[in-house]
Amino acid sequence: LNETTLKALWEKLESISVSKSLTNRLCLKIELYQLKMDMRENLHDHINHFNQLVC
Numbered sequence: 906l907n908e909t910t911l912k913a914l915w916e917k918l919e920s921i922s923v924s925k926s927l928t929n930r931l932c933l934k935i936e937l938y939q940l941k942m943d944m945r946e947n948l949h950d951h952i953n954h955f956n957q958l959v960c
Contacts, residue, residue, distance in 0.1 A: 933958060 937958055942951040 940955060940958070942948070
């Protein structure tokens with residue numbers, strides 16, 4: 906980071922954080938949309954996997 910003021914540094918860090926947050930939310934949505942129960946998996950394990958994604 907080449908920021909010279911505290912305000913500029915804060916804004917840069919904030920923009921990085923927001924972009925990572927958006928990326929994380931997009932990845933989570935993709936994973937949720939692709940979530941399918943494997944026939945070899947029991948229902949309890951599947952629900953636990955779902956809960957880990959959304960919590």
